[in-house]
Amino acid sequence: MRYVKLPKENTYEFLERLKELGKLYAPVKISDKFYDFREIDDVRKVEFHYTRTIMPPKKFFFLPREKLFEFSISKAEYREVIENVEPFVLFGVHACDIYGLKILDTIYLDEFPDKYYKARREKGIIIGISCMPDEYCFCNLRETDFADDGFDLFLHELPDGWLVRVGTPRGHRIVDKNIKLFEAVTAEDICAFREFERRRHEAFKYHEDWGNLRYLLELEMEHPMWDEQSDLCLACGICNTTCPTCRCYEVQDIVNFDGDTGYRERRWDSCQFRSHGLVAGGHNFRPTKKARFMNRYMCKNAYNEKLGISYCVGCGRCTAFCPAGINFVRNLRTILGLEEKSCPPEVTEEIPKRGFAYSTSIRGDGL
Structure with missing residues (x-):
């Protein structure tokens, strides 16, 4: 896996560059307590340290309501309606939600793929981000608190930026196209990454075995x-x-x-x-x-x-x-x-x- 560093001062410029790939969706604060994924016009409204969004990322791939086909009874015919899905970027997805999409993939992309889900999944660019758990989080007990794959890029918070894991060929192309925004990962960054992961692990409320x-x-x-x-x-x-x-x-x-x-x-x-x-x-x-x-x-x-x-x-x-x-x-x-x-x-x-x-x-x- 490839690792690069995104300095904190380049974060908003990176988000602006992502808009060139398609519509940018990211978590924003919609009330005093709640967050949700919304289309981003002003990148400075993106919330990097949110807890959870009300609606999960699945809403972008498995729509709450969608038309499948139109029909005519008298003509005994129907016409499938598959919208022309444009590329889009989903920024700030937590590891547990990435696993959620992987689970949906096993359902909708099996030996009989759902063409509507598949069209959106292929056009969606997934950029994950690290998080600290609150009292409701128990993804550590589900072994979904750290994503190994299922993303194009994954950002881990550092004191002065982000350690970025590159997960797909598309992720490599995004980094290469914007290579001037990135730096090499240093020994200090690795230590900071290790320390963040230690604190994140200790922050979970429960540490027990749910195997049975x-x-x-x-x-x-x-x-x-x-x-x-x-x-x-x-x-x-x-x-x-x-x-x-x-x-x-x-x-x-x-x-x-x-x-x-x-x-x-x-x-x-x-x-x-x-x-x-x-x-x-x-x-x-x-x-x-x-x-x-x-x-x-x-x-x-x-x-x-x-x-x-x-x-x-x-x-x-x-x-x-x-x-x-x-x-x-x-x-x-x-x-x-x-x-x-x-x-x-x-x-x-x-x-x-x-x-x-x-x-x-x-x-x-x-x-």
Whole structure:
């Protein structure tokens, strides 16, 4: 991998140069507390030390709503609508969100690629940036706090600039075209990089092993947490829309007033909506809010076989933006036995402790 240094005084000039590659999107502050990726006119509005954006970068590749094709019933024909995607730059993507895009790639770029997603993925230039975790971050537990690939360039903060990792041939071309803005990496820069990574690691709130979590979730289907927390849930779907890896959508045909022509569109859907599990004949395979609540926890903590990580990348959005105050990490730690005892006392005493309390499905009454 190639390494160069971007001095702090050249940062804004570099951002201006990026505009030559396409529209520039980056995190900006949109209120006292919140950030979001927006198109950048004034590069000095870019936030380099933001925590998390409300909407994840997936919105640029998997659109919240998009037209798939137009149709005519009388002519029995349809015409695909694939917009002419222009190159664009997504600057300031955190490592966990890069992993989120990699997970979506395994879904939408598999043996049957989604042409709409693929067109945008090929035109999007990804430039990552380092960050310091807050109380909601747990990407270290998901092994998504440091991205090895999935970016064209990645900027790591130094006291006087940025250590830049070059991840793709396109990233090499960007550096080469603007080589006068960069310098060689020094021994002092390497020490500063190492120190930043040490402080970042120590800043995470939790340092524990979640390796058996997905199994305990299956074993603890009767844990009281499910009833308690699903009762609080508003079924609003914010946890899904803000998640970097949620990928469910619904498809609807919109017929024009002539009753003959129209179009088909797809739009984001949420597994927390009652309609998500509703199928033909009126059957709903997740009829209760509790069933939908549990399904999301099972889905996010399942493992993506291609990447070897869970479908949750630890960004903390679902907790930070939940209007009901549901804490995703606390609920998972409850299942792990790290927030409270999860076994009856008589069982806990008989089973040797190995760092986690065992499942309440192992009961003293033999059930």
